[in-house]
Structure formats: C-alpha cells, structure tokens
Amino acid sequence: MKGIKPLEEAAVSSDSKVVKTDAGANPHYRSILLELNQLITSYAQRKPNDAQLTDIKERLEKGMDEDQLLKSCVVILRMIVQDAMSEASLTGKVIQSLYNSLGQINDDVGRSIDSSQLQFEQRQAGNAQLKSHISSIEEAVSVSDSLETLKEQTQFCVKNLVSTLSEQQTSDQQGQEALMSLLSSMQEQIDTLQKQAVAYKKKLAEQVLQSRTDPLTRLPNRQAYNEKLEEAYLKFKSTGSALAVAVVDIDHFKAINDRFGHAVGDKTLQVVSRFLKQNLGKNHFIARWGGEEFVLLIPNTAIEDVDKHLNDLRNKLALMPFKFKQEKVTITASFGATYFTDTDTTDSVFERADQFLYKAKNEGRNKVVTDVSCD
Numbered sequence: 001m002k003g004i005k006p007l008e009e010a011a012v013s014s015d016s017k018v019v020k021t022d023a024g025a026n027p028h029y030r031s032i033l034l035e036l037n038q039l040i041t042s043y044a045q046r047k048p049n050d051a052q053l054t055d056i057k058e059r060l061e062k063g064m065d066e067d068q069l070l071k072s073c074v075v076i077l078r079m080i081v082q083d084a085m086s087e088a089s090l091t092g093k094v095i096q097s098l099y100n101s102l103g104q105i106n107d108d109v110g111r112s113i114d115s116s117q118l119q120f121e122q123r124q125a126g127n128a129q130l131k132s133h134i135s136s137i138e139e140a141v142s143v144s145d146s147l148e149t150l151k152e153q154t155q156f157c158v159k160n161l162v163s164t165l166s167e168q169q170t171s172d173q174q175g176q177e178a179l180m181s182l183l184s185s186m187q188e189q190i191d192t193l194q195k196q197a198v199a200y201k202k203k204l205a206e207q208v209l210q211s212r213t214d215p216l217t218r219l220p221n222r223q224a225y226n227e228k229l230e231e232a233y234l235k236f237k238s239t240g241s242a243l244a245v246a247v248v249d250i251d252h253f254k255a256i257n258d259r260f261g262h263a264v265g266d267k268t269l270q271v272v273s274r275f276l277k278q279n280l281g282k283n284h285f286i287a288r289w290g291g292e293e294f295v296l297l298i299p300n301t302a303i304e305d306v307d308k309h310l311n312d313l314r315n316k317l318a319l320m321p322f323k324f325k326q327e328k329v330t331i332t333a334s335f336g337a338t339y340f341t342d343t344d345t346t347d348s349v350f351e352r353a354d355q356f357l358y359k360a361k362n363e364g365r366n367k368v369v370t371d372v373s374c375d
Contacts, residue, residue, distance in 0.1 A: 034290030214288040217273035225287035246296040246337035247357045251365040253292035260324045307372045310335045332366035
C-alpha cells in the first residue's frame with residue numbers, strides 16, 4: 001500500500017547508510033514485512049523494555065533491506081520458540097498435576113476395594129461364629145440333664161454370641177467410618193481436579209483468543225481473518241449468497257508517525273479501529289491486516305450497498321475531530337472492495353480488492369473504489 005511504500009524501498013544498514021531495495025524483485029518481501037511488523041507490535045506490547053524489539057521496530061519504521069529483514073525474522077523466531085518452550089513447560093506441569101490427582105484417586109479406589117473385601121471376609125467369619133454359638137445352644141438344650149446345667153451352658157453361649165455380635169458391630173462401624181473418610185478424600189481430590197481442569201481450559205481459551213487478536217487495536221488479526229474468510233467462502237459456495245471483501249488503508253499514516261511520533265501513530269490506529277468496528281453492520285467482520293491496513297468481510301449485501309456503506313464510513317471518518325499536540329488533524333482512509341464471483345478464489349478476490357485500493361490511492365486518496373465505481 002502507499003502508506004508502507006517507503007518501508008519497501010529503503011532500509012537502514014548497520015553503518016546507517018540508506019540502502020535502496022527493489023521490493024518488486026521478491027514477491028514475498030511485502031508479505032513478510034507486514035507479518036514482521038504485526039509480530040513486532042505484538043511482542044512490543046508484551047515486552048516494552050526489550051532492546052532488540054525496540055531496535056527492530058525503529059528499523060522497520062525507517063525501512064529494511066532483505067538481509068536485515070531476514071535477520072529480524074530470525075530474532076522473532078527465537079522469541080516465539082522461547083515462548084513456546086515456556087508454554088510447553090507450563091502445560092507439562094498442569095498435565096503432570098492432573099496425572100498425579102488421577103493416580104491418587106485410582107490408589108484410593110484400590111484401597112477401598114481391598115477394604116471392602118476384607119470386611120466381607122470378616123463378616124463371613126463372624127457369621128460362621130454366630131452359627132457355631134447358636135449350634136452350641138441347640139446342643140446344650142438337647143443333651144442337658146438338668147435345668148441348672150442348661151442355664152449355665154445357655155448363659156455361656158449367649159455371652160459368646162453377644163461378644164461376637166459386638167465385635168462385628170464395631171468392625172462394621174469402623175469400616176463405614178473408613179469408607180466415609182475415603183469418599184470424602186476422593187471428593188476433595190475430584191473437586192481439585194475439576195478446578196484444575198476448568199482453570200486450564202480457561203487458560204487455553206484465553207491463549208486461543210490472544211493468538212487471534214491484534215494486541216494494539218484489539219481487533220481480530222490476520223489468522224482470525226483467514227479462518228473467518230474460509231468459513232464465509234464455504235457458505236458462499238454452498239448458498240451463492242453475496243460476499244464482499246474490502247481493504248482499508250489510513251492515508252498518509254507514515255507522515256503522522258514522522259510528524260507526531262509513533263505513540264500518536266499507535267493511538268491513531270486504535271481510534272480508527274474502534275471507529276470502523278462501531279460503524280460496521282452486525283454481520284460484518286473486521287480484522288487488522290497489518291500496519292495501517294484493515295480488511296472487512298461484508299456478507300449478504302449487494303455491491304451497490306457496499307459502495308454506499310463504505311463511502312458513508314469514509315465521510316464520517318474524515319469528519320471525526322482529531323487533535324494531536326494541540327493541533328487539529330484530519331484523518332482519512334482509502335477503500336478498495338469487490339465481491340465474490342463463481343470463478344473466484346479467496347486469493348483472487350483479495351488481490352482485486354487490493355488493486356482497487358491502489359487505484360483509490362493513486363487517484364488522490366480518501367476515496368472508495370469498488371466494482372460499481374469501476375464499471
């Protein structure tokens with residue numbers, strides 16, 4: 001885009017000499033430049049005091065040749081790998097904790113089974129003793145030759161019977177208490193396990209959201225856009241419903257950075273992002289593409305209405321009151337938009353919208369170019 005052309009044409013070498021680079025010689029140069037700019041912005045938010053990041057960000061603003069771009073990419077890759085290793089370590093600790101909890105529950109269940117088996121065997125032995133005592137009473141009744149002898153024998157057998165019943169009752173009570181204690185312990189472990197799982201699930205959801213969110217503008221990033229585009233494209237192919245893609249670029253953004261500083265440039269991106277999001281339709285989707293560029297998905301809308309809607313956005317943005325360092329500044333943007341046809345792919349549609357954006361820039365900026373305006 002026009003707003004980043006100086007980044008593509010000039011770079012500052014290690015001896016501070018400006019190096020001119022023919023970005024057109026490498027078709028991947030511009031794409032990598034945008035990706036690197038987005039990654040730098042993301043990491044700079046998380047590590048504002050990192051000297052390497054600060055240096056790369058400054059060089060990006062001044063311009064880079066392909067060699068410097070490659071070296072900067074290596075630095076960012078190292079940071080990504082380091083973060084991934086840290087995350088893997090954290091994930092490993094969580095999984096180990098879950099594994100230990102499950103192992104503890106498994107051990108407790110095993111002990112519960114062993115205890116139940118032992119109680120079963122003790123009850124069987126107690127029942128056998130009770131039968132023996134009852135048999136002794138029956139035998140005493142049948143063989144006793146006097147009432148006094150029968151009384152003594154019966155008292156002895158009943159005493160043994162009561163003792164056995166008491167022992168069995170005590171054993172049952174101890175077993176029930178042990179079982180209740182075990183169940184209570186298991187419940188605590190299960191509650192802890194559930195809390196760990198919920199916390200980990202929440203962390204994963206936050207990581208997924210963060211990986212799809214631009215840290216500066218809080219808009220969806222390019223990855224989120226690609227996923228949303230694929231979903232919308234499949235729906236378009238199956239239903240044939242209208243689907244438009246629009247690319248937006250803030251006019252003279254580099255001049256804002258040069259004149260007022262990068263902090264003001266970042267604030268401009270945030271304000272414009274919020275404005276675009278608030279003025280889109282309910283079913284519209286916006287993402288930050290990179291640098292000062294944004295991309296929109298507009299479903300179920302005729303291209304004539306898309307053209308009108310984007311012109312309304314353009315006019316409202318130009319009327320917004322911006323004030324930098326006590327100076328009033330007008331912020332405008334250029335738009336390029338097109339809609340899917342039966343022969344289009346996701347790449348061909350974006351390229352056409354991008355070409356329309358270049359046309360809007362070349363024709364003076366602060367303009368909307370669509371299929372309608374090109375007819």
